[in-house]
Amino acid sequence: MNEIEVISKIKREKLDERNYFKTLIEVAYEEQMISEDDIVNLQMQILQLLDEIVYKYNGVDSSSIRKEIMEDISNSNIYTISIYLKLFKNPDEAIKSIKEQGLEIAYQEGRKKIDKMLNIIRLMYIKVKQNKLNIENDTYNDTIIGGIQGFLKVYNPDFKAQDMKITADYPLYNNLIGKLDGVEFIKEYLNSLYLENLFCKKFSEEKIKYLLYGYSHNFKELIINIFEIVLLEVIACKLVKRDIQDLSISTAELNEIYLMFEDKDKTEIENIINEIYKEICNELILDNEELQKYIKKNLNSLVEIITNAVKQNTLDKVFITQKFII
Amino acid sequence: MDNSYLEIVNKRKQIEIANIKKCNEYTSKYGLILLDNQISNLLERRKETLKETGRIELREGIIDKLIKEFCDSPYINQENYAETLYELVEIFYEYKNETLDLITDDELIKFMKKSFDEIAQGDLEYLSGTVMYRMRENLLNGKSIDYIEEGEYYE
Numbered sequence: 001m002n003e004i005e006v007i008s009k010i011k012r013e014k015l016d017e018r019n020y021f022k023t024l025i026e027v028a029y030e031e032q033m034i035s036e037d038d039i040v041n042l043q044m045q046i047l048q049l050l051d052e053i054v055y056k057y058n059g060v061d062s063s064s065i066r067k068e069i070m071e072d073i074s075n076s077n078i079y080t081i082s083i084y085l086k087l088f089k090n091p092d093e094a095i096k097s098i099k100e101q102g103l104e105i106a107y108q109e110g111r112k113k114i115d116k117m118l119n120i121i122r123l124m125y126i127k128v129k130q131n132k133l134n135i136e137n138d139t140y141n142d143t144i145i146g147g148i149q150g151f152l153k154v155y156n157p158d159f160k161a162q163d164m165k166i167t168a169d170y171p172l173y174n175n176l177i178g179k180l181d182g183v184e185f186i187k188e189y190l191n192s193l194y195l196e197n198l199f200c201k202k203f204s205e206e207k208i209k210y211l212l213y214g215y216s217h218n219f220k221e222l223i224i225n226i227f228e229i230v231l232l233e234v235i236a237c238k239l240v241k242r243d244i245q246d247l248s249i250s251t252a253e254l255n256e257i258y259l260m261f262e263d264k265d266k267t268e269i270e271n272i273i274n275e276i277y278k279e280i281c282n283e284l285i286l287d288n289e290e291l292q293k294y295i296k297k298n299l300n301s302l303v304e305i306i307t308n309a310v311k312q313n314t315l316d317k318v319f320i321t322q323k324f325i326i
Numbered sequence: 327m328d329n330s331y332l333e334i335v336n337k338r339k340q341i342e343i344a345n346i347k348k349c350n351e352y353t354s355k356y357g358l359i360l361l362d363n364q365i366s367n368l369l370e371r372r373k374e375t376l377k378e379t380g381r382i383e384l385r386e387g388i389i390d391k392l393i394k395e396f397c398d399s400p401y402i403n404q405e406n407y408a409e410t411l412y413e414l415v416e417i418f419y420e421y422k423n424e425t426l427d428l429i430t431d432d433e434l435i436k437f438m439k440k441s442f443d444e445i446a447q448g449d450l451e452y453l454s455g456t457v458m459y460r461m462r463e464n465l466l467n468g469k470s471i472d473y474i475e476e477g478e479y480y481e
Contacts, residue, residue, distance in 0.1 A: 051384070051385070054384060055384060055385065058384065061430035061431065061432075062422070062427060062430060062431050063383055063384055063385070063386055063387055063388050063431055064376070064381045064382060064383045064384060064388070064419065064422060064431075065381065065382055065384065065427075066380060066381055066382075066423065066427070067380040067381060067382055068380070070382050
């Protein structure tokens with residue numbers, strides 16, 4: 001039976017994840033799904049909601065508020081409404097919902113969804129702590145132990161739902177900075193971290209430590225992504241048909257890779273890396289589909305790194321050789 | 327659209343004017359009355375002060391609270407009434423910011439009144455520059471707002 005395809009006037013991919021509400025309204029207006037009167041009506045509802053939440057913030061103790069706090073609360077309200085609107089797979093339905101039910105309901109529903117997300121985040125945090133690598137890298141450990149915990153302590157979904165000022169300094173393979181805010185950011189960050197740890201756990205921690213030492217003697221203090229370094233070395237091992245569990249290659253093998261890529265353009269290198277990726281998935285029995293997708297998603301950035309390194313003759317900075325490993 | 331934002335703002339302003347005018351009934355027993363143009367000036371001054379201090383006022387303002395608190399001051403008469411209120415509004419918002427909103431409106435107004443009548447003896451410059459500044463220091467250092475060390479005097 002053929003699946004019935006629901007045709008949506010508003011294309012989800014056209015909407016900005018960080019400015020979801022604003023772009024949704026803009027596109028809906030372009031598509032003549034809402035009128036100017038509707039927009040004015042929505043603006044009034046936003047102001048009424050703001051008045052209500054600011055009053056909740058201030059209580060009866062103060063009749064005025066600093067502008068920046070007001071702006072924070074306003075952004076928080078819009079963020080919360082967006083969380084609800086994103087629940088509709090079809091953006092047309094989201095527009096229909098706010099037209100019929102109004103923004104107050106959208107806000108209340110968004111607020112409930114944030115609470116649910118916070119519960120999921122708490123559970124994910126426990127899982128991440130459980131599969132954490134025992135490797136001395138300050139940003140890695142500080143983020144997992146202190147940063148996320150700090151977020152859970154200070155996060156204020158009522159007045160600063162969009163906030164993500166946490167010590168998530170540890171960079172991910174899947175860079176999220178500038179892509180998401182608030183609970184959406186933390187949820188995605190934790191999920192990515194969990195998948196990265198899951199992958200690294202397939203290798204000996206001792207070997208990872210040697211690899212990082214080879215990368216830099218100061219790896220403890222460096223802001224690096226452990227997963228990416230490990231993944232690149234696994235690719236290197238696979239390219240020279242070495243046991244990937246070694247997590248190291250010799251200088252001769254590095255030259256071998258260099259010769260392999262020397263005359264190849266980016267597309268050719270990309271094809272080779274894609275094949276290697278499949279082999280790695282099979283060999284490591286990566287049955288976790290999410291993890292497979294996670295690696296695949298940013299494989300292009302690794303191809304970019306390798307292509308540039310071949311051109312600049314700096315492949316030794318990408319694939320770590322044994323000579324550095326003491 | 328029946329309910330435009332401007333209409334709401336104007337309605338709010340009218341309510342505020344009516345509230346201040348209502349205060350005249352109460353303050354007249356102290357010989358104090360605000361004329362229509364003085365009320366307009368007061369609201370305009372408040373608007374400017376809010377802009378300068380980067381604050382936004384919500385549903386109910388503080389002007390009628392200031393009026394009711396200060397109207398029995400021996401240092402206020404009909405001649406300096408409006409001008410004093412302009413200054414008090416400025417001092418109020420400035421110190422709402424300076425005290426990082428740690429002090430409630432009522433506490434701040436009561437402190438201002440007590441200091442204006444007693445230590446400052448009606449001197450607004452002294453109130454704003456010295457007494458209020460000391461109050462801020464006390465508050466931010468975890469002391470009581472009217473704390474003065476033994477043997478110490480306001481300069």
